[in-house]
Amino acid sequence: MPRVVKEYDERYAEFLDVAQRLFYQKGYDQTSVQDIIQAMGVAKGLFYHYFRSKADLLDALIERMADQAVASLQPMVNDPTLDAQTKLHRFFDSTQNWKLANKAFMLELTRVLYRDENTLMRTKIARAGVERIAPLLADILRQGVAEGVYDVEHPEESAPILLELGQSLANAMVDVLLNPPAAETDLEASLATLERQVRAHERAMERILGAPPCSIVMMTTEQLRAWFT
Amino acid sequence: MPRVVKEYDERYAEFLDVAQRLFYQKGYDQTSVQDIIQAMGVAKGLFYHYFRSKADLLDALIERMADQAVASLQPMVNDPTLDAQTKLHRFFDSTQNWKLANKAFMLELTRVLYRDENTLMRTKIARAGVERIAPLLADILRQGVAEGVYDVEHPEESAPILLELGQSLANAMVDVLLNPPAAETDLEASLATLERQVRAHERAMERILGAPPCSIVMMTTEQLRAWFT
DNA sequence: TACTCATTGACTGACCGTCGGTCAGTAATA
DNA sequence: TATTACTGACCGACGGTCAGTCAATGAGTA
Secondary structure, three states, rough: OOOOOOHHHHHHHHHHHHHHHHHHHHOOOOOOOOHHHHHHOOOOHHHHHHOOOOOHHHHHHHHHHHHHHHHHHHHHHHHHOOOHHHHHHHHHHHHHHHHHHHHHHHHHHHHHHOHHHHHHHHHHEEEEEHHHHHHHHHHHHHHHHHOOOOOOHHHHHHHHHHHHHHHHHHHHHHHHHHOOOOOHHHHHHHHHHHHHHHHHHHHHHHHEEEEOOOOOOOOOOHHHHHOOO | OOOOOOOHHHHHHHHHHHHHHHHHHHOOOOOHHHHHHHHHHHOHHHHHHHHHOOOHHHHHHHHHHHHHHHHOOOOOHHHHOOOOHHHHHHHHHHHHHHHHOOOHHHHHHHHHHHHHHHHHHHHHHHHHHHHHHHHHHHHHHHHHHHHHHOOOOOHHHHHHHHHHHHHHHHOOOOHHHOOOOOOOHHHHHHHHHHHHHHHHHHHHHHHHOOOOOOOOOOOHHHHHHHHOO
């Protein structure tokens, strides 16, 4: 194998890029170190020159993903011209619409991530998401309390609760999405159940925030049905 | 190796018993099929005569654990002499006290289960717990609505939300429990944060239930501090 | 300025132990 | 005799190790 020398940072990023692509395609467990170095055209030892273990690479990758997520939300949260309710609404709506716009990719990714063997990667992503995004959400909550539209005693501690509520709803969606009922009538029944779950989550969130009923829309009926067409 | 023939059910239960003991001691990934058959004094092939894979054994084991958990809660939930508030209080208090009574074992088990390599097992246990126990909790919620002490629009869909809220609090506890601050002052700070998290979860739960503030106690200050002495 | 030469660190690839899983065959039971 | 609980040698793949290669860098010297 020809020897190609690169700078540390460039090589490091290359490992993360290739690993991310392969992990998204095949999952963490199903991607061997052999697969990664083969895709890069380098030798095994080089991998362990940059990472102490395969798990170490996963941690580094998720750290980078979390950084990117925070960076994409930060401007909106800091925008002084928006009120808290608008920010919270965008919080849900923009990510929801982005996912729907990339529906095919998201479905494929979900199918991979929700396999048993990828539980570690899925859990790490979820946890990093909550940990890093909670402070941003807490800012929105505090703003809402100051504006008098929310009533939350512990914004800092309530933010992660709300985010986990959101992930709980996402999990319920994925359950149906990955095991779609065969018959038409069964699908309608599942959609009705899902709709009730969405509403239950919305009511829960409103009450935690001290916001009036039906003031929060995490997902519209149209957005929900759009996933199943 | 001497050949010992047993009946199917007996051997099957023996596999589950030995696997549970080893998984609790060393974790799922760190327990090899070799470890299990060695502890039983049987050959490799026998394992695959009873289970299609190692993952299959884990599923069977967790199924059995969930059955036992439901069976231990069922009588209390069905007791017609108890009101809903009493049932919900026992729901938390009895499990909390049982865990504290078996503190040493629970700490050891937690240290194992919360290792990265055991994420699959931990997640499966949590998920099976929510799925199987949610119907029981939903019964309590419906009873509470009938008694006029709770105000929940969707009891069936709210039950899993409350259970996940409980697990979210448990995770926060474990975070501190497994990474105890070195200095005395740091520990006090962590305990204060933890206390706020407990209160935030209690307030969230009360509001979801439509119950008055401070009517729910998931964990007393004494119970919380008891974990750190 | 041109030439050494030691040091650094990116890089190679053969090798290792362990793992989950297979399968052809054996012995006990009904 | 048919069934089935059971054995154990064997397999390929995996994560990880390590002794050694080689290109670039820069300080010391003529």
